[in-house]
Amino acid sequence: QMQLVQSGPEVKKPGTSVKVSCKASGFTLTDSAVQWVRQARGQRLEWMGWIVVGSGDTHYAQKFQEGVTITRDMSTSTVYMELSSLTFADTAVYYCAAEDSSAWYYGRGYGMGVWGQGTTVTVSS
C-alpha cells in the first residue's frame, strides 16, 4: 500500500522554525517528486515547493524561496520540510504529496497520487 506518513502536530512561537517529516512506504520514492502543499483554515491549497527525490533537485514557489527548505534522507525514505521565521500567517495544515517523476515529459506530470495525512502547524505567542 502506497502511503506517506507525516509527523505530528506542532505549536511554535513566532520567529522560530518548524521541521515536518514525511515518510514513504509501498512505492519507489526515488521515482517521485515530493511536494509540499499548505492549506490555511478555509483557504485554497497553496503549493510551496518540491524535491525530485532521485536527483535531489528542489524548486520553491517564489513566495517561499527565502523561508522553506526541503530535503530528503534516502536511507529512511523520508522527506523533510523546514519553515523558518514563522509568523501567525503560517498557521495551516501542511501536506506532503508524491508525483511520479518517472512518467514526466520535460518536467510535465500527471498529478499527485499519494498524499500524507497532513500536519497541523500552529503559530502562537
Next chain:
Amino acid sequence: DIQMTQFPSSLSASVGDRVTITCRASQTINSYLNWYQQKVGKAPKLLINAVSSLVSGVPSRFSGSGFGTDFTLTISSLEPEDFATYYCQQSHSVPRTFGQGTKVEIK
C-alpha cells in the same frame, strides 16, 4: 506562474443532479490538468489526471474534458459521498498551481 481560475466557487445541488465545474488556465497547459476531491478534515485525493483519465477506483460518474486553457469536471449524477470541495491543478510547469476550489454543497 500559471494562474488557475475555477468557477463557480460554490454550488448547491441535490442527489441525482448533474454538476459541472469549470477551470481556466492563464496560459496553455495542453492536457496537464488534474482534478482533486477534498472532504472536510482530509487530505485531497486525486480523481482525474491528464484532463480525462480516471484514477483507479474513481466512479465512472466523474468525467473530465478540455484542452489548452479551458477544462471541465462533470459529475453525471451526484451521490451523497460526492459533497466535497474540488480543485483543479496544472502539472505543466512549476510552480504547480491550484484553482481556488469549488465547494459542492447539499441543496
